Amino acid sequence: MLGKLNHELFLESSHTDPPQIILDVDATDDPLHGNQEGRFFHGYYKAYCYLPLYIFCGEHLLCARLRTADNDAASRTVEELAPIVECIRNRWPNTQIVVRGDSGFCREELMSWCEDNDVDFVLGVAKKTAD
Template identity: 30%
Template sequence: MGRLLREVRRCKLLSKESYLFILRLQGRVYAIEPRDQFVMDPDSSGFAIHGDQHGASYNHHYRQKGFHPLFCFDGLTGDCLKAELRAGNVYTSRQVVRFMGPVLTHYETWAPEALIVLRGDSGFAVPELLELAETKGHKYAIRLKANARLQKAAQAMADQMLNPDKLHEWQLQYREFQYQADSWSHARRVVVKMECPAGELHFQFTFIATNMTVSPKYVVRFYFQRGHMENFIKEAKNGFACNKMSSTDFETNVMKLQLAMLAYNLRS
């Protein structure tokens, strides 16, 4: 591996080539085990470093110096569909359309009949990603950050549903409404999970933008299954050292990440 990384440094091999190589390997596996659906979960993670690695910078969210790579996992299998090393100070969703576009195009071509669903937390609730999914005809369930307008719409429904005779019980409801953010070109379906813990008077809200046609309860349950993402990234870090960016050369660290994720994908 050391010789390979030295060659990477000498030839300046780029992550695009290794990413395509990973796709080809996965294509061979899926050709044996045909897939009819994919749940694509983009997410980011913090890689702490302790040196002068090129491209590393301070990330205020993680409160550390390092890198802030972007990943996309298949939520059904745990496979890493794409990984990209980025500077430490970039925002979670920066250039997510450029990142996700080639992944979607690849699987649209390879499995044209497959159902593809995008799922992401509020860091990925950018209009460009929603429009990408809609333009390509894919479904999505992406959490929204709460704001005054969302809270007002949900509270109006909560006021009608709160049962004062059951304040000693945990109350849970699922509802939906149409909502158009200032940055959106049109209104979209928003599903809301409404929880009122036992002994309290106020509901807690979770908002999810979606173009899925299933029930609000199903959308919420589907979204929260993305909690497995943390385990996927944790396994890649602890089992395959994907976060060990020890070289001072950025391109070398790019390739180290790709090799680590390739090994991760071959784990089973």
């Protein structure tokens, strides 16, 4: 995680409390070349890679967590979101927070955490493939 300083800089970028903010969560491949520690072949990307987690609010990067690719795309999302949401709520208590992610983040743990913490969410649902 980038830390509280980065969160504070993000919060100071707005002169007024925004009525709503959207936190985009995403994971993408970071290809590996060689035998780095944590090397894992990811079938979706068809390569050896890491699978970092990113959390953005608009152009502001709030989290960049390097992770191995042998975990679910949504792994540790709640642990990374919780301090970000807490920091935002301390400064902007009336701002609606929405978490947005693709189907890789449509997980019970994340949705339950959002519901328990008054955070709205928009998550994709993977379509069923034809047999």
